[in-house]
Amino acid sequence: MPANAVDTHAHVIGEPPRYPWMRDRAYTPPPAPEEAYLRMLDETGSTYGVLVQVSVHGQDNTLMLDTLRANRARLKGVVVPTLGLADADYQAMVDAGAVGMRINVLFGGGGISFAQLDEYDALACDWGWHIQFLLDARDLTELGPRLAKLRSPIVVDHMGHLPASTGAGSDGFQRLVGLVRDGAWVKLSGAYRLSGDEPPYHDTIAYAQALADAAPTRCVWGSDWPHVAQWNTMPTVSQLLDTLALWVPDATLRNQILTTNAHTLYGFRP
Incomplete structure (x- = not known):
């Protein structure tokens, strides 16, 4: 990893009663505490990290915000906020390090819908x-026109969460490429969620390279640690970094994705 590298996608997970579950969650994960997350960053040479509110905790961002406050110089966050809160509540999220919000229409939704x-x-x-979307790129036929009208910057999770078997030439993926080319950001992440292969997930290379070609300055990388709702072979973060090297064999561009691009999107100041 280059100096000042950023892992832009990971989760911390607590347990009830202190950190309650969403009642209609799609899965129930084991705990993923702050200490284990920071150890992963250290072991992989990641200077900075971005935490994303996990769907099973819904709109209760308490654990993530507590983790951000305890690591202000190192971490930023993407929250799942409730509408209609007092300005002081949103300001507290910003002060903790929240730089974006997430709308997740998969895995139980996490409390927010496109409505x-x-x-x-x-x-x-x-x-x-910014607004980060976890969606299936095949739904962009319907959702694309609405996303194009948004005033906020857009970030798309996990290369559109589209099975690799669907193919880079498919309508859904090409709509994602168009969205990214027109100004959206995309996370080169979640290979194991898309792939029908074992690590290093060769069948995802075409997706990543098409997106990196479309917008080399708006691609970022994330580990997706601790790999929730994963029922096949559990990858290590080092294996996922090997996959990134296959996706982006040019070291200069790969370092840009890991550093400069992420610094710009999330506001890190090395």
């Missing part, structure tokens, strides 16, 4: 946040 997209776009604009 409230306009309201959340306004909220993101008010607080200087």
Whole structure:
């Protein structure tokens, strides 16, 4: 890993009653505490990290915000906020290190749906946040026109969460490429969620290279630690970094994805 590298996608996970579960969650994960997360960053040579609110905790961002406050110089966060809170509540999220919000239409949703997209776009604009989407790129036929109208910056999770077997020439993936080419950011991540192969997930290479070609300055990388809702071979983060090397064999561009691009999107100041 280059100096000042950023892992832009990981989760911390607590346990009830202190950190309650979503009642309609899609899975129940084991704990992933702050200490284990920071150890992973250290072991992989990641200077900085971005925590994303995990769907099973819904809109209770307490654990993630506590972790951000305890590591202000190292971590940023992407929250799943409730509409209609007092300004002081949103300001507290910003002060802790929240730089974006997430809308997850997979894995139980995490409390937000596209029905409230306009309201959340306004909220993101008010607080200087981007909006990160976990969606299936095949749904961009319907969702694409709505996303194009948003005023907030857009980040798409896990290369559109599209099975590799669907193919880079498919309509859904080509719509994702167009969205990214037109200004959206994309996370080169989640290979094991898309692949039908074992590590290093050769069948995902075409996706990553098409996205990196479309917008080399708007691609970032994330480990997706601790790999929740994964029922096949559990990857290590080092294996996923090997996959990144296959996706982006040019070291200069790969280092840009791991550093400069992520610094720009998340506001890290090395």
